[in-house]
Amino acid sequence: MNSNFLQQLITWPNYFISGSELRSILPGTEDARKAIIKRAVHEGYLQRLRRDYYLIRQLPNKPMLNTFELAQFIYGPSYISFESALSYHGWIPERVTVTCSATVKQTKSFNTPVGEFSFEKTPNDSFKLGVSYIREESARYLMAYPWKAIADMIYCRKKTWSTVNDLMLDLRIEEDSIKNHKLDLLAELSNEYPHELTKKTLYVFFKELIQWQ
Numbered sequence: 001m002n003s004n005f006l007q008q009l010i011t012w013p014n015y016f017i018s019g020s021e022l023r024s025i026l027p028g029t030e031d032a033r034k035a036i037i038k039r040a041v042h043e044g045y046l047q048r049l050r051r052d053y054y055l056i057r058q059l060p061n062k063p064m065l066n067t068f069e070l071a072q073f074i075y076g077p078s079y080i081s082f083e084s085a086l087s088y089h090g091w092i093p094e095r096v097t098v099t100c101s102a103t104v105k106q107t108k109s110f111n112t113p114v115g116e117f118s119f120e121k122t123p124n125d126s127f128k129l130g131v132s133y134i135r136e137e138s139a140r141y142l143m144a145y146p147w148k149a150i151a152d153m154i155y156c157r158k159k160t161w162s163t164v165n166d167l168m169l170d171l172r173i174e175e176d177s178i179k180n181h182k183l184d185l186l187a188e189l190s191n192e193y194p195h196e197l198t199k200k201t202l203y204v205f206f207k208e209l210i211q212w213q
Helices: 003-011 019-025 030-042 067-074 082-088 146-157 164-171 183-192 196-211
Strands: 016-018 046-050 053-056 078-080 098-103 108-112 115-121 131-136 139-144
Touching (some): 019 030, 019 053, 030 046, 046 067, 067 078, 067 139, 082 146, 139 146, 146 183, 183 196
Antiparallel strands (some): 016 053, 131 139
């Protein structure tokens, strides 16, 4: 392994790196750069996630791998949503084996050496609404609040929950989790999410939950 390249990988600020970033730090011709990257993969210093996206392996001082952060490196712009967001916030009891995200790009899925990642296309106009920026030790990623994840599920999965009870039964959500959680966001989503069925369903939920107060 080229010692200069190895040192650059050691000092690289993340545990992941793209092909374009690799090419920017490698000298020589395109064929020479490809040969160095191929050797780094063969020797285990780089691990392919998908075409042109890599994990940096076997090197010191790298942050712990975080699949939520990694999802947004693999395919973005995107944010954690659907079952992954509901599990993160403690709304559903199941452990989610696929890291589920919403994106403004085309729907895609990737089966990588560190797990499966799915990305479902949601409306561009609502990308930032109901999404928070999470700082977790060395990781940084975007995470949907539960009501935004529910809105994305209605839009992408064509869910037809008629009542809050239908929603809770289907996803096994406890009443204590749902009844007082960010009703202001639920009201905003029922007005602003750019899809009529989604807005109508969320408005029904909002009206019901107000009556539970």
